[in-house]
Amino acid sequence: MLEEVPYMRYDEEKLAELILYVAEKIQSDRTAGATKLNKYLYFADFSAVRKLGHPITGAESQRLRHGPAPRRLPPLRDRLVRNGEARRERRPDGLGYVHDDLIPERQPRTELFAAEELRVVDEVIETLKEMSATQVSELSHREAGWQLVDEGETIPYELAFVLAPDQADPTPVIRSEGQRLLSEYADRLS
Structure with missing residues (x-):
């Protein structure tokens, strides 16, 4: 696996x-x-890898039954609520589902992000906003990362590059490592 590269480091404050x-x-x-928030965050980081060559937050995402999710989301969400920076609210959507919303109580510190990072996030939001949580989960299940790793x-x-050949050209190191990982995971599946 790749050694830790500075642009891939996790930044908890940014997450x-x-x-x-x-x-x-x-x-x-x-x-x-909650389900859709997980996917927005996952797709934002992985889209940034494809488009910018680095993730926005560097947060580890894990495979869960309903799709990928950042590992640190639950404790950070709880911290934001505990500190009065956000609150949780259960809300029926009118379609028979009850959603667990996170409602910000303050403005996000957007100065921590580069303009192109926020553009990627906004593009992800625009792409997914009309989809149901189920549709977004199904979309995330088509990602190589979700398909090629085990639960948890x-x-x-x-792996962001494996099913995205039309995206930004990865660096040679990331390309060769992605190919090696794909081969390794393909061997595990056979």
Whole structure:
């Protein structure tokens, strides 16, 4: 596996602020809730790897039954609520589902992000906002990272390129590591 590369390092403060940013942006999304928040965050980081060559937060995402989710989301969400920076609210969506929403109580600190990072996040939100949580989960299940790791395992960022040949050209190191990982995981599946 790749040695830790500075641009892949986890930044907990950025993840906390990204949680608030996304939660604020999706308040009008009647199908949003915990499941969809997980996917917005996952797709934001993995789309950034494809488009910018690095994740936004560097957070580890794991494979869960309903799709990938950042490992640190639950404790950070709880910290934001405990500190009065957000609150949780259960809300029926009118379609028979009850969603667990995170409602920001303050503005996110967007100065922590580069403009192109926020553009990627906004593109992800725009792409997914009309989809139900089930549809977004199904979309995430088509990602190589979700398909090639076992339940609870970390999804390597290098797998962001496996099913995205039309995206930004990865660095040679990431390309070769992604190919090696794909081969390794393909061997495990056979």
